[in-house]
Amino acid sequence: MVRSISGSLDDEETGTTAKFDLRSLHGFVGGDLSRVPYLSPFGALLRLARLNQFTRTDFYAAFDIRLVSSEDLAKVLAFSERRLDSFSVAIGVDAGQREGWKFNEWLPFHGDVPDSRSRWEVRACIPCLREGFHTWLFQMPWTTRCPWHGTPLNRACPNCGRSFALSFKQGAQLLRCECGIDFFDRRVALRADASHNNARDSALAAYLAWAKDSRTKRRLICPLIGSESGNVLIGLANAPSGIAAAERPPSQRFRSEGRRALSVDARHELMLLSSQVEAETGTVLEVPLEWVPPLRAIATGIARHVPPGTLFPVEAEQSIAEGAISAGSNSEHVDMLYLPVQTTGEKAYVYGNCIPRPSLVALNHLLLATEFSWHDEISASHVFRAAQALVLRAYADGLRILLDRYIAALHSHPRLQPWEHVPWIVVTAEADRVSAIHIEWTRERADHLHPSPSRPSQ
Numbered sequence: 413m414v415r416s417i418s419g420s421l422d423d424e425e426t427g428t429t430a431k432f433d434l435r436s437l438h439g440f441v442g443g444d445l446s447r448v449p450y451l452s453p454f455g456a457l458l459r460l461a462r463l464n465q466f467t468r469t470d471f472y473a474a475f476d477i478r479l480v481s482s483e484d485l486a487k488v489l490a491f492s493e494r495r496l497d498s499f500s501v502a503i504g505v506d507a508g509q510r511e512g513w514k515f516n517e518w519l520p521f522h523g524d525v526p527d528s529r530s531r532w533e534v535r536a537c538i539p540c541l542r543e544g545f546h547t548w549l550f551q552m553p554w555t556t557r558c559p560w561h562g563t564p565l566n567r568a569c570p571n572c573g574r575s576f577a578l579s580f581k582q583g584a585q586l587l588r589c590e591c592g593i594d595f596f597d598r599r600v601a602l603r604a605d606a607s608h609n610n611a612r613d614s615a616l617a618a619y620l621a622w623a624k625d626s627r628t629k630r631r632l633i634c635p636l637i638g639s640e641s642g643n644v645l646i647g648l649a650n651a652p653s654g655i656a657a658a659e660r661p662p663s664q665r666f667r668s669e670g671r672r673a674l675s676v677d678a679r680h681e682l683m684l685l686s687s688q689v690e691a692e693t694g695t696v697l698e699v700p701l702e703w704v705p706p707l708r709a710i711a712t713g714i715a716r717h718v719p720p721g722t723l724f725p726v727e728a729e730q731s732i733a734e735g736a737i738s739a740g741s742n743s744e745h746v747d748m749l750y751l752p753v754q755t756t757g758e759k760a761y762v763y764g765n766c767i768p769r770p771s772l773v774a775l776n777h778l779l780l781a782t783e784f785s786w787h788d789e790i791s792a793s794h795v796f797r798a799a800q801a802l803v804l805r806a807y808a809d810g811l812r813i814l815l816d817r818y819i820a821a822l823h824s825h826p827r828l829q830p831w832e833h834v835p836w837i838v839v840t841a842e843a844d845r846v847s848a849i850h851i852e853w854t855r856e857r858a859d860h861l862h863p864s865p866s867r868p869s870q
C-alpha cells in the first residue's frame with residue numbers, strides 16, 4: 413500500500429512550513445526505510461512512532477507489538493524473534509532480506525549469544541536520536557562512541573540522568589524525557605529521510621562485512637554463570653578501530669596464537685581430559701605431568717602468604733608444594749588433605765574440589781568445540797595450552813576458596829581473597845584447524861557464586 417500525503421508539514425515552533433515530499437509506505441509517515449539502511453528495528457519504531465505521533469499504548473494497533481509494561485522495547489526487538497517478525501510485517505520490512513535488521517548480525521562470533529540479555533541497557537547517540545536513528549552497533553559492548561558523530565554513547569538523559577529505557581516504559585512519547593528534553597527533532601528526521609547519509613551507511617556496511625566474516629571463523633564460549641561481560645567482550649571482539657574504538661581496563665587474559673607444536677602428545681592429553689570433564693564426576697582430575705611444576709608453583713605462592721600461626725605450621729609452604737599436608741586429628745579440616753597436586757608414578761591428579769565448577773564446564777565446552785581439530789598438531793597444541801591456562805587459574809582460585817573456609821584471616825588478605833575468575837573463550841578456526849584461542853576472565857566474588865554451606869560459623 414502506497415499513498416502520498418499531500419501538502420506540507422507545519423513547524424509548530426517557528427511557524428515555517430517545511431518543503432518535503434512526504435510519502436508513506438504502509439500508511440506511515442517516514443515509512444520508506446530504504447533511505448535509512450542499517451537502522452535497527454528499535455530505531456525504526458522510534459522514528460515511526462514519533463513521526464506518526466503514536467505512544468506506547470498505540471503500538472499493538474499500529475505495529476502489532478504487544479508489550480508487558482516492564483518490558484524494554486529495544487530488548488524485545490533484539491531477542492524476541494516472534495515479535496520482531498510481526499513488527500516487520502506491520503511496517504513492510506522483509507526481516508530476512510534487510511541487512512543488519514537482526515541483532516545477531518552485528519555479533520562477530522558464532523556460538524553462544526553474549527549475556528547482553530541480562531545486562532541490557534539501551535545505548536544511543538544524542539545527535540543520532542534527533543533524527544530517530546539507532547543501530548544495533550550501539551548495543552555492542554565494544555562500541556562506546558558514535559562512529560560518525562564521535563560523541564560518547566549515552567544510556568540516560570544527560571540532563572536528569574533518567575535512563576532512556578525508563579521514559580520509554582512510562583508510556584510517554586518516545587524520546588521525550590520526563591525532565592522536558594525532547595531528543596527527537598521532527599524536522600531533522602524528515603530532512604534525513606530525504607537524503608542518504610553516505611558516511612554513516614558505508615561505515616556500517618564495513619562493520620557488518622567484518623562481523624559476518626569474523627562470525628564464520630570465531631566461536632564464543634560463554635561461561636555457565638552470568639557475569640559482567642562488557643569488558644571481556646571488548647577485548648575478545650577485537651573490533652576494527654575505525655568503527656569501535658574502545659578503552660578498556662586491563663584484565664586477566666590468555667592468548668594462544670603461536671604456530672609451534674608441543675613436545676607432549678597434546679591430542680592424547682586432550683582426550684584424557686575430555687573423558688574426565690565430560691562425565692562431570694569431579695572427584696579427581698588427572699592432569700598432564702607437564703602441568704605439575706606450574707600447579708605446585710601456584711600452591712607454593714599461595715601457601716607462602718598464609719599467615720603463620722593460623723591453620724598451617726611453618727612448613728605449610730613446603731607441605732602444600734610437595735603434596736603432603738598433615739591435617740592432624742582435626743577431621744573438620746579433612747578437605748585440606750586434598751589441596752596439593754598428587755603424583756603417583758607417571759600420573760598426576762588434582763582433586764575436583766580445588767577446581768571451581770564453572771571452569772570445569774568451560775573446559776568441557778572448549779574441548780567439545782575443538783575436538784574436530786585435534787588431528788592437527790598445531791591445533792591440538794593451541795587447545796592444550798588453553799586448557800592448561802583454564803586449569804591453572806581455576807586451581808589458584810580453588811585453593812584460595814578452600815583455604816578461606818578455614819582461615820578467617822585470609823578473607824581480608826589482598827592476595828588470598830576468595831575471588832573466582834570466570835572464563836570467556838573465543839576459538840578461531842578455519843578449515844578444520846584452530847589458529848588461535850583467546851580467553852578473558854571476569855573476576856567474581858566467590859561467596860556470591862558458591863554460598864558455602866560448609867563454612868563454619870565464626
Ligand SMILES: [Zn+2]
Binds near residue numbers: 560562
Ligand atoms: Zn551519532
Ligand SMILES: [Zn+2]
Binds near residue numbers: 569571572573590593
Ligand atoms: Zn531528562
